Amino acid sequence: MPADVPAVAASPTQSRTKILDVIRASRTISRVELAQATGLTQATVSTVVRRLLVDGLVVEVGRGVSTGGKPRTLLRIEPTARYALGVQLAAEATIFVLADLGGATVSRWRRPALRDPEQAVEMIGAEVDGGIERAGVPRERVIGLGVVASGPQLAATGIALAPPAMTAWVDFPLRDRLEERAGLPVLLDNDATATAVGLYWADGVTAATTIAALFMGHGIGAGVLTGGQVYRGATNNAGEIGHVTVQLDGPPCWCGNRGCAELLGGTAATIERARQAGIDLGPADRPTLAAFGALARRALAGEPGPLAVVQHSARVVAVAAHTLVNVVDPDLLVLTGPAFAVAGPLYLPVVTEVVTGTRFARGSGPIAVRLSTHGPESAALGAAALVLQAELTPRGGDPG
């Protein structure tokens, strides 16, 4: 942002969030360094840190090297102070992550996919109880449960909008029912959005960055985080990059659009293309991500047919990534989700070339493109991170 664009003053809540971000990213840091890194006054830093110590979210550890005068006490996040659970409702599995306040995964496990919301309430409730117990974490430190699914979007209290595979969930009061069963506050959100928040928490990305997470699983979606805040748009449906047209005269999509990126280069489209090319991926009813994984492994092994098919997908995905970057202008683009967890090495170079190639030609700023290290669990970890984020940036009152 140019120097002449006015900044909005940070609120007390923003100061707290900023300070926590910097402590987390720095691992250990002194109050003086915190003031330097955040641009806040020492008085503000002291006030906020005092509160964080009282809340037990931050602890004092040892002494830093002094530059003269008395040695400085260092601060670090107390990771065991809070925990959050994240659940991803995916088409082929239900993925659970228990994360600590440092964004680290304490435990993770998988269960079969859920077809029915009543069954979901019961199963998730039982897994929450069992998972907390197995992990040996004090239940009172588990502050909530984040539940994410593919978009368009989970609404505040249930799945209001759904792709064809999840129509049974429409209008089911999932949040209320889960809160009642699990005895925890429940947040519902989009998987790609959660993934972006997870990157921010688990991968040490700081608030200054604008991050776009391109998520590829059954569908293709994106989450955007800027200044540590999720960009949500007016109806909480931002980042629907799977349903942008990449081929004007392409075939119609279920969404009502034509030539969508997901329709031409998503996992389902790619295994369909492979089968049409005579590549055997097992029975036709094999789950999409399993078949895609088989195709990707053969492509990674250098088998020409599978490689050509995956490269076609990579080109479509790269165009979608380029569109996302053009509109959102992130300085970090992360490829994440189960498809990239297996096939990422085939997609990364193509996406990087397309995204950075045009930026070079147009003289835009640098952008980093990388694979998530949390591919298969990135959305579930993100769901837990959403809960931590909500706890640490509490709903603000009137600042007066």
Added chain:
Amino acid sequence: MPADVPAVAASPTQSRTKILDVIRASRTISRVELAQATGLTQATVSTVVRRLLVDGLVVEVGRGVSTGGKPRTLLRIEPTARYALGVQLAAEATIFVLADLGGATVSRWRRPALRDPEQAVEMIGAEVDGGIERAGVPRERVIGLGVVASGPQLAATGIALAPPAMTAWVDFPLRDRLEERAGLPVLLDNDATATAVGLYWADGVTAATTIAALFMGHGIGAGVLTGGQVYRGATNNAGEIGHVTVQLDGPPCWCGNRGCAELLGGTAATIERARQAGIDLGPADRPTLAAFGALARRALAGEPGPLAVVQHSARVVAVAAHTLVNVVDPDLLVLTGPAFAVAGPLYLPVVTEVVTGTRFARGSGPIAVRLSTHGPESAALGAAALVLQAELTPRGGDPG
């Protein structure tokens, strides 16, 4: 935004901005109504309003209807308290707008396009002096000059990135030189971004809205405003919707990409397509927007050949608009800029159908699509609005 997404607490600066927004949008409003409309406490409203009265930005006018108890004093913006100048450096003209604090255009005028930055400094400086004098506005109330051009982007101090037509401007210290010549603070920005801010100021759109302005002139760009703030991205290049691929196997573009929306459906592409179809648009070196205007008028008159060519463009633009909406998720999409100022009635139904059609199919929230009422001057008016916005949301200090 769902109820369970934590809000960030408003800072004092945000409270001031919010209050000014509501006063402007309401024309007249009481303090009690302000508190209701903003969700701020009465104490905050009183404090902020007192400061706005002292600053002369707001005045008390008459009395409102009381609901019992003593009648309420009403507040309104004092439009003559501040003025700002906006200049758009377009390919075919230089457009000036002098706007008041209410966002109203006090005067507007045009000069020839500027090819050379030295000439620009001199001409703009002279026009600033002459324009203020002709308008009869006290010079000390003119708070600054906004200068906008097409992207990729004006940098803080000059045009660092430029499409081929403006390479002469690269690295020229435009801001510093203009500040020196005009004796006013100067802001540089992107025309589409400015247009979005102009909508917010001049069209009474309130801070709650996420607005996307799709700008079509020589190029195609977009500005996004959410909660009254410009969404800028990491390198100030957000909203580059003209250079997203809408045709995977389309021809290469100067930007390094292929099948870009602007390349296939922009004004230059459209007049080229018309000429290839044998439609006479005058000499080949006729300025692009003049030729496009001639084509559009014949299409509007119902001439089949021109109509088919413009409808092709409308379909490409609608796809770009759909992409923008999918990624940004606005609740208001405004078509603006000189191309829509002449051809808007041909584009609006196509864009509306594509954008709302898929939202209906996918069950997303409602979106309004409309034409700007400030088409030809929307970017220059926006440039002035950027200055007003910067004045009214001053760079915040540390809130403690």
